[in-house]
Amino acid sequence: MKIGILSDTHYPDKTSYLPDLIFDVFRKEGVELIIHAGDLTAPEVFDVLREIAPVVVARGNLDKPIFPEEKILGIEDLKVGVIHGHQFLSMDEQTLKYKALDMGVDLLIFGHTHRFFYKSYEYMGKRIHLLNPGSPTVPRMSDPTFLVGKVTGERFKFDIYKPWETQWKYP
Template sequence: MIRIGLISDTHGALSKRILNFLEEVDEIWHAGDIGNPETADELAAMKPLKAVYGNIDGHVLRRMFPENLRFRCEQVEVFMTHIGGYPGRYEPRIRKEIYSNPPQIFICGHSHILKVINDKKINCLHINPGAAGNKGFHRVCTAIRFVIDGKQIRDMEVFELERTKF
């Protein structure tokens, strides 16, 4: 059993309350737009970090992290990228891989909108954790925690923080 903390779009800012939310996990996954290497280092100092770079991330973060990351967690195949689209409207650069070799979990960020959608066509859980940072159009900072236990994905929790209380 592994407890996952999932965030995206920190844009170089981490709230103490989001960091507290992530204290109870075994791994942190970041779906891009980290913002700066210091943010990645702070997260990696807390827990093991898996991350992809996003469209605002500079050359240093692009050397630290890949654009796409595919891995197994317990018995679950995970595919993470920053700009991925949504079920039925996946980004062209990843569409073929998603449909030809569907993961059990597909994670992306970029939109700053938290969404969890079951893509029934390919039997895949699509997760966008929204934006954990305080830059962008979103009014609420969000993060997700969940458990992967063997083949099971369970106990999903959503954290919300008004940006005015960041």
């Protein structure tokens, strides 16, 4: 299954530009699900994404309370958790690993920092992946990014897209 993954779009509250590349890539890649890890902030962005594929959103600190604070999805044989991350005083790796264990997920997708992050761990006898897609519009100390992931059984791979550059593959 192909999944579009993004976070912290902040349109139009912090940016007046939302790259068409996001929508073009999601359409071209044929994503079957879109995961937004919070701070979507605009209903019109949700509506455009929903025209491409079903959308799952975790409520960010600047979102209206229409979205849940966290979501757990079963995608093929992978259990995926989605949060924004503003709930934590510290978003260090230890906190995020424990949150993944607490949610019982293999992959925890989060946002809030506006920076791409990916790490895979063997932790307490379980394989855990932590993933922050970054922000395609208002990055902090990083390039703007969004992702297209592919889940096959228990395997997860993704391509990183940078609106101002070409994409590159990860794992």
